[in-house]
Amino acid sequence: DGRVDEEVAGLLDPTARSARRSTDTTYGVIKAITACLVLVSAAALVLVRGGVSQKPASLRESGHESYKSARCSATWFDHVQFTGGTSFQRSLNDLVKTNGVDARVRYDDDEALDASSTLELSSSASAQTPEGTVSSSQPGMLGYVEGFPTNLNVYGFGKDATEAGEKVREVTERVLRSIDGGNRGAYVIAHHINTPGVLMLQKHLEKFRDALRERNCELSIVTTVREPVVHRVSELLKFFPAPLEKDLKTVLKNEPAFPEAKGATPFKQLREFLFMDQFDVAKEQIMTTAGSENAGDGATEAIEANALFEAVTRAAERRGLAVDAFLEEGGFDDADLTEEERSVIGTSPAEASQKFDAALNAVVRVADDLIRTFDITLVRTEDQGEGLERLANKMDWHPELMQTEGTDAFETAQRNARDVMNAHTFTSDEDEVDVDLLPFSLRKSLHTWTELDLALYALAAAQAERFRTTRDSPENGAEPNCPPPNLLDAYALAKAARPDAARPDRKTGGTRAVLDAVRGASGCLPRAVSVLNAFFASAGPTEEAIPTPANDANDVASETATDAIPTPANDANDVASETA
Numbered sequence: 001d002g003r004v005d006e007e008v009a010g011l012l013d014p015t016a017r018s019a020r021r022s023t024d025t026t027y028g029v030i031k032a033i034t035a036c037l038v039l040v041s042a043a044a045l046v047l048v049r050g051g052v053s054q055k056p057a058s059l060r061e062s063g064h065e066s067y068k069s070a071r072c073s074a075t076w077f078d079h080v081q082f083t084g085g086t087s088f089q090r091s092l093n094d095l096v097k098t099n100g101v102d103a104r105v106r107y108d109d110d111e112a113l114d115a116s117s118t119l120e121l122s123s124s125a126s127a128q129t130p131e132g133t134v135s136s137s138q139p140g141m142l143g144y145v146e147g148f149p150t151n152l153n154v155y156g157f158g159k160d161a162t163e164a165g166e167k168v169r170e171v172t173e174r175v176l177r178s179i180d181g182g183n184r185g186a187y188v189i190a191h192h193i194n195t196p197g198v199l200m201l202q203k204h205l206e207k208f209r210d211a212l213r214e215r216n217c218e219l220s221i222v223t224t225v226r227e228p229v230v231h232r233v234s235e236l237l238k239f240f241p242a243p244l245e246k247d248l249k250t251v252l253k254n255e256p257a258f259p260e261a262k263g264a265t266p267f268k269q270l271r272e273f274l275f276m277d278q279f280d281v282a283k284e285q286i287m288t289t290a291g292s293e294n295a296g297d298g299a300t301e302a303i304e305a306n307a308l309f310e311a312v313t314r315a316a317e318r319r320g321l322a323v324d325a326f327l328e329e330g331g332f333d334d335a336d337l338t339e340e341e342r343s344v345i346g347t348s349p350a351e352a353s354q355k356f357d358a359a360l361n362a363v364v365r366v367a368d369d370l371i372r373t374f375d376i377t378l379v380r381t382e383d384q385g386e387g388l389e390r391l392a393n394k395m396d397w398h399p400e401l402m403q404t405e406g407t408d409a410f411e412t413a414q415r416n417a418r419d420v421m422n423a424h425t426f427t428s429d430e431d432e433v434d435v436d437l438l439p440f441s442l443r444k445s446l447h448t449w450t451e452l453d454l455a456l457y458a459l460a461a462a463q464a465e466r467f468r469t470t471r472d473s474p475e476n477g478a479e480p481n482c483p484p485p486n487l488l489d490a491y492a493l494a495k496a497a498r499p500d501a502a503r504p505d506r507k508t509g510g511t512r513a514v515l516d517a518v519r520g521a522s523g524c525l526p527r528a529v530s531v532l533n534a535f536f537a538s539a540g541p542t543e544e545a546i547p548t549p550a551n552d553a554n555d556v557a558s559e560t561a562t563d564a565i566p567t568p569a570n571d572a573n574d575v576a577s578e579t580a
Contacts, residue, residue, distance in 0.1 A: 068101050068185035072217035073395050074175055076205070079155075079192040080272045082234045083224040084381040089190050091412070092222075095388050096186040098409040099398040103178070103185030104148045147181040149174035155192035159281045161291035164196050165204065168294075172208045179215050186397065197276035199370055200285060202296030209374070220395055222377040224384070225269055225460045227511050228450035229433045232259050235268065247437040258442075259449040260317055266309055267452040270367060274302055283307070296373075298366030305359035305366075311344040312356060322445035327353040360491075363452060368487035371459075378460035390467050435510035436542040443508060444499045451494050458514050458525070459490035465523030482524035489525035493517065496529045500536075507539040 077092060079085035096102040154171055157164040175187050191198070198205065198221065209219040226234070233244060233251060236258070243250045248258070255261045265271065275282050282303050285291035315337060316326035325331055327349055334347045346352045370376070377394065379387030392409075393399040401409035435443050447454075462485035483489070497514050500506060509516070513535055514528075521527035 065106070067398075068103065071101055071186070071396050072103075072179060072184040072212075072215065073101075074172075074187040074189060074208070074212055074217065074219050075391070075395070076189045076191060076198075076219065076221045078198050078221060078223035078273065078276075078376075079190060080223055080225065080269055081193065081277070082231055082238065083226040083269070084384065085192075085224045088224050088379065088381075088384050088387070089188075091384060091388055092391070093188050094412045095392065095409065096188060096397060098407075098412050099392060099401050101186040101395075101397045103183045103187055105185075146183075147178050148183050149178055149187075152187060152189045153192070154189060155195045157195040159194075159278055159285070161196065161200075161285040161288045161294070165201075165290040165294050168195070168201060168204060172204070172211075176208075176211055176215070179212075179217060184217070186395070191276070193277045195276055196278050196282075196285060196291075196294070197272065197274050199274040199299050199302060199366070200276075200278070200282060200291065200295045202294070202299070202370060202373070204294045205374070218395070219374070220377065220391065221374045222379060222387070222391060223273060224379050224381055224387075225273075225453070225457050226381040227432070228269070228453035228457055229435065229446060229511065231269055231453065232264075232446075232450060233433070235264065236261060246432070246434045248433060252442075257317075257320070257322075259446055260313065260322060263317075265313055266323060266449040267306075267363070269453040270363065270456050271306055273456065274363075274367060274370070275306075279303075279306055296366070296370060298369055301362050302366040305362040308344055308355055308359045311341050312352065315341055315345065322441075322448070324445050324448040325441075327356055360452065364455065364487055364491045367456075371487055378456065378463055380457065380460045380464065383460075383464055386464055386468075390464065393467070393471075432512065433510070436507045440499060440501075440504035443510075444501070447498055451498075452491070454497065454511065454514065455487060455491040455494040457511065458493050458518060458528075459485055459487050461515050461518045462490065462523045462525050462528070465518055465521075467523075469522045482526065485523060485525055493525055493528050493532065496532050505541040506536065507542050509535065509539070 075092065075096075077085070077089055079089060093102075097105055149171075152171055152175065154168055157167040171189060175189070178187075205219070205221070212219050233248070236251065236255065237244065240254065240262070242254050245251075252258055259266075271279055278285070282299070286295050286299055286303065312326065313323055315332065316323050319326065319332060319336060321331060329349050331349045332352075334342065337345060337347070344355075346355055371378075377387070377391060379390070389399060389402040391397070392402050398409070401407045404410055435446065438446070466485060493514060497508065499508050513532060517528040517532035517535065518525070520531040
């Protein structure tokens with residue numbers, strides 16, 4: 001019935017736990033010796049998998065098969081690159097184990113552990129069949145769960161839509177067969193690179209969700225997102241290492257065209273959220289029978305929009321311009337473009353700018369529809385512990401264990417969340433890139449480059465803030481007159497954060513100001529726009545901008561004053577006032 005049984009509730013209380021143990025010391029000693037012998041044997045297997053070394057006694061002793069059965073689920077982790085997804089994937093697998101809902105972990109009703117029903121198998125070849133399930137001829141092996149699929153990874157499936165589609169279908173069918181075989185509980189499916197993205201698999205995932213629901217199970221999709229500027233920096237530093245400072249001084253010295261560099265593309269996180277790393281072949285994929293059968297209805301529109309972003313970026317890069325400068329009046333001439341670029345971009349900056357804005361809105365609509373269709377959970381890289389708690393709450397995976405210090409679930413989540421991999425970041429969590437230290441032109445270019453990713457990031461923050469509001473003040477709940485967080489409203493907030501050319505000296509606060517607005521509005525995105533605008537209205541001037549790197553690495557040009565402070569008007573009757 002969804003409630004935690006008395007055994008679990010009692011064991012979460014240290015006093016109750018102590019009292020219960022003191023009533024039967026002899027039984028406890030015998031039981032401890034037995035459990036230790038089994039766990040020592042199991043430890044080697046668990047370490048191979050990178051999991052945890054024990055199961056919470058509160059769950060093991062409560063006979064939790066019925067609880068797992070009632071909460072049968074499959075979690076599809078959409079692993080976008082450079083977002084700390086590797087550590088989150090590990091944390092997610094640890095979460096379902098320590099919270100006692102992992103389908104591959106068995107708990108016995110008589111509270112006795114045996115060699116056929118404890119921990120999961122190692123991933124060694126001897127424990128797998130070609131199909132990726134444990135052979136039924138191995139009962140008695142430690143961790144044996146008959147018919148459980150040991151390989152639930154969706155990556156490396158290639159660019160061929162037919163072949164990739166078949167491999168994805170094999171993975172989802174393994175899960176369904178395992179559930180039909182009696183292995184109910186939580187499954188985690190990891191989706192990563194060299195495979196079509198979620199948008200290109202949308203119809204198949206809808207069928208998978210429907211098949212799960214027929215079995216009284218549920219599908220959850222989750223993805224990690226990262227602060228957009230640091231994501232772009234991390235993407236660059238992964239292959240071109242350099243020190244990372246708050247003012248990006250070394251990054252800018254090494255790459256004066258930043259954020260444009262080395263064939264990079266704007267809105268990388270949102271693109272991978274939709275297409276993974278296969279946008280370059282998405283157009284060809286959707287023209288095949290398998291591709292069109294699996295892709296979402298908005299795929300063609302999103303492909304065309306991203307093709308325009310790509311064309312604009314390459315044309316701007318060729319002229320040595322930032323994307324925003326390229327789209328402004330005088331940014332390019334018709335003669336600067338190839339015939340193909342003219343057909344995509346247009347023949348003038350005004351036309352190109354209009355098409356660019358239309359493409360932005362199109363991608364946001366498609367992504368918003370995808371997020372709403374699956375109620376996708378977005379988790380910020382630096383907020384992974386909260387994200388795991390939110391998932392546990394959403395899927396009813398004993399969320400109370402995530403809030404109780406001392407439980408395996410709490411400690412594991414905290415430890416894993418602190419170990420964010422691929423996180424080219426600062427030594428201190430308080431440090432971050434301060435965009436107000438950058439010249440106005442670079443702040444403007446950075447915002448144009450990351451605006452859609454900022455919308456995705458703001459949505460993740462809003463989802464988290466609404467969760468905190470209802471968790472910490474359940475009597476108040478979410479704002480009744482505010483819609484649930486959605487990408488359309490998050491994009492409106494990202495647009496409101498655009499640097500204002502009329503006030504180039506004004507502090508923008510960057511992503512931090514957007515997060516503060518979301519928090520100030522308790523996750524209500526429409527109200528967050530008003531909070532952000534109020535901040536801008538009272539914002540003072542920026543600190544002295546860093547020098548703009550000159551072409552000569554040994555000669556750094558200084559930023560001119562006119563780039564930071566408006567020039568007073570010549571008309572004596574119209575004198576520009578100095579800002580606070």
